Every structure is written in structure tokens, then in C-alpha cells.
Amino acid sequence: MDVAAEHRTQHNDTEGLRRRLSDIFDGVNWLERIDVTLSYCLAQDLLHATKEVAVDKTFSDDNVARIHDDFQREASLQAQKAVIEALPKLHSENVITKRPADYFAEMVKSDIHMQKIRRKLLEKQENIKSFEKAKRIQFIKKFGKKVEKEVISNRKNLQSGKSNGKLNKGANLVEMKTQKSVDNYVNKSRSPRLSNKGRKDMKYGYGRKKKNIKKNTSASANTSFFDSGIHGKPRKKRSSAGNKRPGKRRRLQKR
Amino acid sequence: MGKKRKENLKQGDPVKKVKRSKEDHAEEQDENKIVQKWTNKQRILIFSARGITYGIRHLMNDLRCLIPHSKSDNKLENRDELRVINEICELKNCTKCLFFQVKKKQDAYLWISNIPHGPSAKFLVENVHTMDELKMTGNCLKGSRPIVSFDKGFSTSPHYSLLQELFTQVFSTPQNHPRSKPFVDHVFSFSLLDERIWFRNYQIVEEDGTLVEIGPRFTLNLIRIFDGSFGGPTLFVNPNYNPPNEYRKILRKQAAMRHHVKAKAKVTSKERKRNREFSVDEVENVFMED
Numbered sequence: 001m002d003v004a005a006e007h008r009t010q011h012n013d014t015e016g017l018r019r020r021l022s023d024i025f026d027g028v029n030w031l032e033r034i035d036v037t038l039s040y041c042l043a044q045d046l047l048h049a050t051k052e053v054a055v056d057k058t059f060s061d062d063n064v065a066r067i068h069d070d071f072q073r074e075a076s077l078q079a080q081k082a083v084i085e086a087l088p089k090l091h092s093e094n095v096i097t098k099r100p101a102d103y104f105a106e107m108v109k110s111d112i113h114m115q116k117i118r119r120k121l122l123e124k125q126e127n128i129k130s131f132e133k134a135k136r137i138q139f140i141k142k143f144g145k146k147v148e149k150e151v152i153s154n155r156k157n158l159q160s161g162k163s164n165g166k167l168n169k170g171a172n173l174v175e176m177k178t179q180k181s182v183d184n185y186v187n188k189s190r191s192p193r194l195s196n197k198g199r200k201d202m203k204y205g206y207g208r209k210k211k212n213i214k215k216n217t218s219a220s221a222n223t224s225f226f227d228s229g230i231h232g233k234p235r236k237k238r239s240s241a242g243n244k245r246p247g248k249r250r251r252l253q254k255r
Numbered sequence: 256m257g258k259k260r261k262e263n264l265k266q267g268d269p270v271k272k273v274k275r276s277k278e279d280h281a282e283e284q285d286e287n288k289i290v291q292k293w294t295n296k297q298r299i300l301i302f303s304a305r306g307i308t309y310g311i312r313h314l315m316n317d318l319r320c321l322i323p324h325s326k327s328d329n330k331l332e333n334r335d336e337l338r339v340i341n342e343i344c345e346l347k348n349c350t351k352c353l354f355f356q357v358k359k360k361q362d363a364y365l366w367i368s369n370i371p372h373g374p375s376a377k378f379l380v381e382n383v384h385t386m387d388e389l390k391m392t393g394n395c396l397k398g399s400r401p402i403v404s405f406d407k408g409f410s411t412s413p414h415y416s417l418l419q420e421l422f423t424q425v426f427s428t429p430q431n432h433p434r435s436k437p438f439v440d441h442v443f444s445f446s447l448l449d450e451r452i453w454f455r456n457y458q459i460v461e462e463d464g465t466l467v468e469i470g471p472r473f474t475l476n477l478i479r480i481f482d483g484s485f486g487g488p489t490l491f492v493n494p495n496y497n498p499p500n501e502y503r504k505i506l507r508k509q510a511a512m513r514h515h516v517k518a519k520a521k522v523t524s525k526e527r528k529r530n531r532e533f534s535v536d537e538v539e540n541v542f543m544e545d
Contacts (some may be wrong), residue, residue: 011492016482017413020374020490021420032295033427034402034439037419041407041447067449076450080464082404087462090439097439097462099396105436107396108320108469109386149470231296 031093036082268356278494300344300370301329303355311355313385316469318353320386320454322426323398324351337366337485344370351425354485355380362499365475367421373483374490376418377482378475381451386470387505393458393467395441400428401456402439408447414480414491415447441469449497451476462537 068071090097107114194202246254301319307330319325326347331340331354344352354366362396363383370374372481384391401428409419427444428435444455452475457466 011479011489012414013490014413016488016490017417017480020482021413021417023372023497024369024374024417024420024424026295026424028295029430032430034400035423035427036402037410038404038406041411073448074455074468075410077444077446077448077453078466079402079404079442079455079457080466082402082444083459083464083466086402086404087439095439096437097459099399099438099440101437107394109370109394113387114394117389117392121392182313238324 030089031095034086034090036086038081038085040081257307268436281472293429293431293433295432297324297351297424297429298347298349299325299351299353299425300328300340300347301325301353302330304331304357305333305535306360307355307357310383310385311357311380313332313387314380314383314471314473315355317386321401323428324432331422339431340366340368341371341484351421351452352484353425364478364520367425369421370484373487374417374421374480375484375486376480377478378452379478379496381476382472382474384470384472391468391470393441393469395458395469396436396438398428398434399436399438399440400430400463401426402442402459403427404442404444406446409445414477417480417490418477419445420453433513442466450493 087097109117244249262419276280301322301323303315319327326349326536327328328343328347331343337354340352340354350370352366352368355370357364358364363380364379365380366375367378374393376531403423405419405422408413422445431437440459442457442459444457445455446453446455454471454473454475456469456471458469459465460477476496477491477493478496479489479493482488
């Protein structure tokens with residue numbers, strides 16, 4: 001393979017290339033071709049954007065990753081500057097660039113196809129909307145009663161002392177508050193959802209040797225199982241407040 | 256239907272003349288003053304060899320749709336030599352040719368050639384997205400003329416500037432071509448990135464440079480530039496080009512290596528276990544002797 005690569009590098013006949021370029025150059029008017037050569041290099045731009053270091057021809061891993069990032073690459077590929085450069089030039093040569101509104105002609109993509117595209121865009125928007133709606137419903141299910149109680153109590157407070165005009169204001173305030181809390185819930189950044197595997201790993205652990213985990217060791221032998229609660233947690237003491245009802249025998253004795 | 260058509264025929268041209276306004280007349284006169292002739296008779300033959308995949312066929316049709324000065328022809332039989340294409344092009348009055356080839360039903364190649372004396376270049380076509388994909392939301396007139404944009408990288412080395420010239424001659428529509436529309440509403444952009452040529456096609460939505468992609472998309476990986484058309488002495492060979500076969504070979508080798516290492520580890524561990532020496536405790540057999 002190395003031999004083949006060497007053989008390949010040998011072929012770079014720059015003089016021949018230049019000669020052929022001058023051969024095929026037709027020298028037609030610019031209006032015939034409308035070509036623009038930009039004054040910047042996209043590859044270098046992309047590299048500069050990533051790191052402000054001297055640009056090497058060899059691509060580091062980071063830069064390769066940037067090229068594979070669809071969004072960043074497409075943003076850098078845009079031919080916006082070419083358009084900005086070429087359009088005034090065309091206007092000065094009296095070339096029409098905008099099609100008049102009443103000029104109908106066949107398009108590259110058919111109407112049916114464009115409808116499909118539109119439908120898909122709408123679907124996407126609807127999906128986002130329905131997602132937000134579902135979130136709202138979730139919130140109401142979770143905190144609805146609490147909010148309702150709050151609102152009612154607030155209204156009562158307002159009604160008890162104040163005049164009608166102030167009541168409205170107060171009601172609005174309450175509504176605004178609830179709206180805010182709903183929005184907070186909807187916009188709250190959630191931790192990324194774990195996959196099934198992720199959850200299992202969280203619960204049972206991941207990696208390491210599975211062998212001999214359950215075997216007794218000197219450390220485990222020293223701890224008394226009966227002292228600690230289940231799963232090593234200390235037992236909770238029963239609160240006296242929670243156990244107001246006496247036992248059955250005592251209750252029977254009391255009778 | 257028949258009646259309607261007859262009526263139209265009877266009325267004929269006079270109806271059209273009546274409909275035209277004074278302004279239209281004035282414009283027409285102006286146009287007549289400036290001589291508008293189709294002088295640049297560049298024609299491009301876009302076709303392929305037999306056995307191309309559907310993706311490449313769609314791409315080819317997209318290009319035919321976007322290049323109004325193109326012509327099409329039957330697929331080339333695989334037994335034919337590529338030099339035959341020169342004759343086909345001459346029969347069709349074409350001065351340039353885009354020729355697609357697919358090998359192994361997966362690797363697409365594109366030839367771009369200046370007929371009949373070259374130069375020509377061969378590319379590997381990668382990352383093909385056609386115009387039918389729904390994520391490309393732009394649209395433009397069929398036959399409108401494009402702006403052809405190149406990034407600075409094309410003027411850095413002679414082989415790229417030669418390619419730039421070829422691309423401009425192929426993709427830019429001649430002025431006043433009968434099948435073209437007189438508007439400029441989309442951009443073909445060629446950019447250099449990662450030693451490849453990236454082709455994109457955008458619609459010009461607003462004159463301030465708002466663009467929406469129309470498609471198709473593809474990436475060209477240069478293999479070789481020839482002096483002649485579809486052959487001849489080599490002018491340039493891309494040293495960074497890695498043939499897809501070789502790439503797949505490396506992948507396969509890596510997979511094989513993974514297996515090989517595992518298998519080897521198994522064998523050696525077995526051997527190690529077999530040859531393991533245990534230190535014998537000297538005191539162990541003291542009581543046994545009694």
C-alpha cells in the first residue's frame with residue numbers, strides 16, 4: 001500500500017494543469033457564467049472557529065468531529081457571501097433577479113411535493129405544541145389541587161377586606177402567579193431521560209467483577225445484620241405522635 | 256374539448272395582441288435594441304453506465320432538472336469502453352459530459368470531461384442526498400440560471416483551479432439559452448472541506464442573502480485528473496484518496512483483529528494455566544511419612 005501511495009504522490013504535473021486550464025478557458029462574458037470566487041476558505045474558517053491556533057493541513061480529531069457535525073458544517077457551507085457579492089453586480093448589468101409575482105412557470109419541485117414538505121413542517125410544529133400541552137396537563141395533575149386551594153383561599157382573603165376593584169387586581173395577581181408556576185414546570189430543564197439499561201445500571205451498578213460479590217469477607221463478617229436495618233439503613237424509631245392508638249389488649253381492658 | 260380548441264384556433268394570435276398592454280410593447284422595443292442572442296452553445300450530456308443504484312439515478316435526474324442546457328442519453332453498456340462516450344457526445348452536439356458509474360452496487364463514481372480533447376476528472380461520489388428529501392424546503396424555477404460560487408481554496412492550487420473552470424462551464428447556464436428562464440434565483444455552491452468538494456444548492460429567498468436549501472447534496476472526492484477526455488496521460492493524482500475497497504478492507508481487518516486477539520488470549524491463558532508451577536510446601540508431607 002505504501003508503494004501505491006508513493007506512486008500516487010508522484011503525479012502532480014502543475015505545468016500541464018496550468019496549460020490545460022488556459023486551453024479550456026473560454027473567456028466568455030461574466031454574465032454568461034455568473035461565477036463568484038469567495039475571498040475566504042471554508043475549511044480554514046471552520047478550523048479557526050474551533051481553535052484559535054495555527055492552521056495545519058492535518059486535521060486533528062476535534063476538527064474532523066466538527067466536519068461531521070451536520071449543523072456546524074452546513075452553517076459554514078452557506079453561500080450567502082456569494083449572493084451578496086453577485087446580486088448587485090447583476091443588477092448593474094440589468095439582469096432581473098426577482099421573478100415578478102404574476103410570472104408563473106414550472107418549478108423544480110412540483111406542487112404536490114411542496115405540499116408534502118409543508119405538511120411535514122406543520123406536523124413538526126404540532127408535535128412541539130402537543131408536547132407542551134401534555135406537560136401542562138401533567139403539571140395540573142400533579143399540583144392542580146394545591147394551586148386550586150391556594151387560589152380559593154387567596155380569593156377569600158381578598159373578598160373579606162377589600163373593595164371590588166382591588167379584588168380583580170388581586171385575582172389577576174393570583175392567576176399570574178399560578179401561570180408562572182405552570183410555566184416554570186413546563187420549562188424546567190429535566191435531567192436527560194435514562195434508558196432502561198441506564199436505570200438498571202443506576203440500581204444494580206455497572207462494570208466490575210460480578211464474581212464473589214455476595215461472598216462474606218472479613219469486613220462483612222464484623223457487621224451485625226441484626227443491628228442494621230434492611231439495606232444497611234438504621235431503623236427508624238417509631239414516633240410517639242404517630243402511635244396514638246393503644247394496642248388491642250389495652251383497649252379491651254379499658255372496656 | 257374539440258370545440259374549444261377550434262375556437263382558440265379561430266381566434267389565434269389577435270387575442271394575444273389585444274391583451275398586451277402599452278407597457279409590454281415598450282419593453283419589447285427596449286429588448287430589441289439590446290441584441291439578445293444565445294451565443295454560448297455549451298451543452299452537457301448527463302448520463303450513466305448500466306447498473307447504477309436508485310439514489311444515483313435520482314441524483315442524475317435532479318441534475319438534469321437543474322441544468323437546462325443538458326441532454327440525456329441511454330445508459331452505456333458496461334462492455335463499451337469509456338472512449339465511446341466522446342463519440343456519443345459528438346453525435347449529441349455536447350461539449351461537456353457528466354458520466355455516472357456505480358461499482359459493486361455501492362461505490363458511485365462521477366466523470367466530468369471536456370469533449371473531445373479533455374481534460375477530464377474522476378471523482379468518488381459520497382454523501383448523496385437528493386432533491387426529493389423532505390428536509391430540503393427550498394424551491395426554484397425550472398431552468399432559471401444559477402450563481403456558481405466557489406470558496407477560496409479553489410484558487411490555491413492548479414488542479415483545483417482547473418476543476419473550478421470545468422465546474423463553472425458545466426453548471427452555469429448560458430445566457431439566453433432557449434430552455435432557460437431569465438431570472439437568477441438559486442446558488443450552486445462548491446466548497447472545499449476535508450479534502451473533498453461539497454456541492455450544495457440554495458434558493459435565494461431574499462436579496463439580502465437569506466438562503467434555503469433546495470438540494471441535491473453530494474460530496475466529490477477527487478481521484479485523478481486526466482489530460483485527455485476519459486483517458487490519456489495523468490495530470491494529477493489525489494494522494495489523500497483512499498479507495499472504498501481499501502477502506503472496507505481496513506474495517507474488515509480491524510474486525511478480524513479483534514477476533515484474533517481474543518482467540519490468541521484464550522489459547523495463551525490455557526497454556527499458562529497448564530504450565531503453572533505450584534510451590535510445594537516442604538513441611539506438608541512431614542506427618543504423611545509417619
